[in-house]
Amino acid sequence: MYKDFAYIYDKLSFDLNYEKYAQNIKSLVIKNKLKREKMLELACGSGMLTNHFFDFYEKIDALDLSKCMLEVFSNKYQKENVSLYNYDMVDFQNKSSYDLIVILLDSINYILNENDLKKLMENSYKNLKKGGLLIFDINSEYKMKEVFGSKSYIYECEDIFYTWDNIRTDDIIDMELNFFVENEDGTYNRIIENQLERIYSVDFMEKILKENNFSDIEIFDEDDMGKLKDNTLRILFKAKKE
Numbered sequence: 522m523y524k525d526f527a528y529i530y531d532k533l534s535f536d537l538n539y540e541k542y543a544q545n546i547k548s549l550v551i552k553n554k555l556k557r558e559k560m561l562e563l564a565c566g567s568g569m570l571t572n573h574f575f576d577f578y579e580k581i582d583a584l585d586l587s588k589c590m591l592e593v594f595s596n597k598y599q600k601e602n603v604s605l606y607n608y609d610m611v612d613f614q615n616k617s618s619y620d621l622i623v624i625l626l627d628s629i630n631y632i633l634n635e636n637d638l639k640k641l642m643e644n645s646y647k648n649l650k651k652g653g654l655l656i657f658d659i660n661s662e663y664k665m666k667e668v669f670g671s672k673s674y675i676y677e678c679e680d681i682f683y684t685w686d687n688i689r690t691d692d693i694i695d696m697e698l699n700f701f702v703e704n705e706d707g708t709y710n711r712i713i714e715n716q717l718e719r720i721y722s723v724d725f726m727e728k729i730l731k732e733n734n735f736s737d738i739e740i741f742d743e744d745d746m747g748k749l750k751d752n753t754l755r756i757l758f759k760a761k762k763e
């Protein structure tokens with residue numbers, strides 16, 4: 522997961538409005554009068570979101586499980602106030618260190634095991650300073666069941682043609698993506714990417730947050746920061762460590 526695919530990830534994210542997603546988070550930081558000393562981004566990928574915070578936070582720790590995604594990140598951005606870590610977000614511990622922890626773009630849905638999700642929430646709580654915020658999103662149940670489901674898609678984006686085949690079994694979506702990337706001489710390179718995402722309900726996420734002592738929980742439709750609707754695609758959670 523996220524090996525050769527990492528090198529074409531940015532190109533395929535053309536339809537994601539990272540600037541708006543970053544602005545949503547910054548507004549919550551300002552509204553909650555949070556300090557802007559140190560933030561942690563878990564599953565930071567290639568830094569598509571992180572770069573919007575380079576001048577907003579004094580110090581940023583960003584980590585990802587994929588060495589390739591981090592390589593793309595560090596080839597694009599070299600910032601003195603940013604440290605990258607190749608680490609599993611479930612196990613990362615740096616107690617009472619951060620004003621803000623962010624986990625975006627359905628990275629939580631890649632956690633397939635409930636105990637791992639609990640551990641992630643437990644560690645995030647420990648890693649926050651008192652008064653700090655955890656902000657993350659998940660794909661909605663609607664998106665996972667109705668849009669991803671057991672469906673197949675075909676796309677063409679600049680020099681990349683790709684197929685996307687999903688099989689849903691209970692709460693797990695098994696995705697196989699086949700990318701055909703055109704070379705200068707007209708031949709194609711094939712990249713096969715297999716990913717598994719798990720469906721999580723809003724109630725379940727809220728329960729896990731509460732079990733881990735988070736308070737002041739707020740839930741938004743990430744695309745308009747309004748209330749959740751039947752066809753909301755991405756759900757943004759904000760929770761506080763009192």
Ligand SMILES: C[S@@+](CC[C@H](N)C(=O)[O-])C[C@H]1O[C@@H](n2cnc3c(N)ncnc32)[C@H](O)[C@@H]1O
Pocket residue numbers: 522523563564565566567568569570584585586587590608609610611624625626627628631632
């Ligand atoms: C959809 S990408 C999102 C990347 C980035 N957050 C963004 O907004 O562009 C999901 C990322 O989660 C990372 N990831 C998945 N499981 C992880 C884990 N257990 N620990 C750290 N990173 C993980 C993947 O390597 C990948 O970079």
